[in-house]
Amino acid sequence: MTEKIDKLMEYLQFPAVRYAIIVGLLISLCSSLLGVTLVMKRFSFIGDGLSHVAFGAMAIATVLNVTDNMLIIMPVTVVSAVLLLRTGQNTRIKGDAAVAMISVGALALGYLLMNLAPKNGRTSANLSADVCSTLFGSTSILTLSQKDVITCVVMSAIVVAVFFFFYTKIFAVTFDESFAKATGIRSDLYNLLIAVVIAVIIVFAMNFVGSLLISALIIFPALSAMRVFKSFRSVIVCSVIISLFCASMGLLLAILEGTPVGSTIVAADIAVFFIFSIISMVARRGEK
């Protein structure tokens, strides 16, 4: 045990390790805030669809060889968020099928593009490593620069501020959209806001846990918290705590054992989900 702690202390000397921890915790914090809203509004499909779109955008950015990927990925994903929201809510044209089409399409085209991209001396092994890390997160996240960390801190501050500032409205729109609308709340605007914030979180989380695992980061803490807690506020507070806890555990394990960060964190989230499910079952038995 002490050996492990020594090892950890040693690792913490490296700025790269500290950066990874800061970024990991911030991303987990942001992604857990909107989890309940996403689940209750049946917006999970947007989270899922967007992560695929972000992958496609990343592929385009790679092909075009732009220096700053974000310049392409961010606008493409935000615009897609708006479009997905429109189609997803349209029951007439089977919104969910349209969304599935867009997201799988983006995935396929993204992979195709990455294969067609000028090789620049890359081997096919390199390529599949690239693809794998965009989908599942890099095996090592120790490549973050100071600039990445600053961007992430700023982004998180904005997301948290937006969430607090619009908390009561987000509750109203999530709980009962038609009442909110009837009494003068501009629910379309807030739906849009929610979708855009989700898009921003997804883009930032993609480098960290990979595009396929982002939805898990957003949804699992909320689902766990909803098993046990019964008010909106307590569920959100609990989601944040779960998310931060799982991220810390996942990061520690990943650093010490060299496991891939994204999937280790998601594994921790799954474990917590099962524990909370058992707690809620026991609590229900107890009531009877």
Add this chain to the structure above:
Amino acid sequence: MSTLLKCEDVSLGYEGSVVTKGLNFTVESGDYLFILGENGSGKSTLIKALLGLKPQLSGEINFVGEVKKNEIGYLPQQTMVQRDFPASVKEIVQSGCVNRCGIRPFYNKEEKKLAKDMMERLEITHLANRCYRELSGGQQQRVLLARALCAARKMILLDEPVTGLDPKASNEMYELIDGLNKKDNITVIMVSHDMNAAVKYAEHILHIGGKQKFFGTKEDYLNSKIGKAFLSVMGGEDDD
């Protein structure tokens, strides 16, 4: 009294099929309008159209008076709330105040007090921290009514508010709404099947079917052919 709401030749429906048409009526400030009609006659659809939740097929719905959208309360007939939504009674009732906040992010003291008063009025104070999804149908109805009352500053629209309530609670509910109308001068538009309540409380009555069948004062309605017929079907007054 000044006119608040004007409907001119409105027709309503879904995707081309007309549910009801030829609606012409006005609502005055301080009015108490009962909307009557059989199941499926389009009462809920009309309420939604008045609130701007659903566009009308043709005609004009205009708020001509000084009522702003964020001064209106609404009790839906069915709420789309999902069964497992985590929300406490207090959070839901307070959310009725959200239209008073404007740009302010959190509720102020008065709004919290208002929510508390409404919970007291509806006798749900003891449920404040309970989870909405674990309440009985009648309790849920009271929670939603308390929320609607928080939102209503000038006008309230109620779609079958006494569904799921026992007779005693229904009476209390009607008295409460009447009090709002008379004491607080809040304009009431109510959908209900309860003829007794209509006879007792309404000022004006709108009866709809495939088209508008009647609009006028309660007294005129009770003397009209359709009024008498509906009254006898719905088992209204004893001397019938």
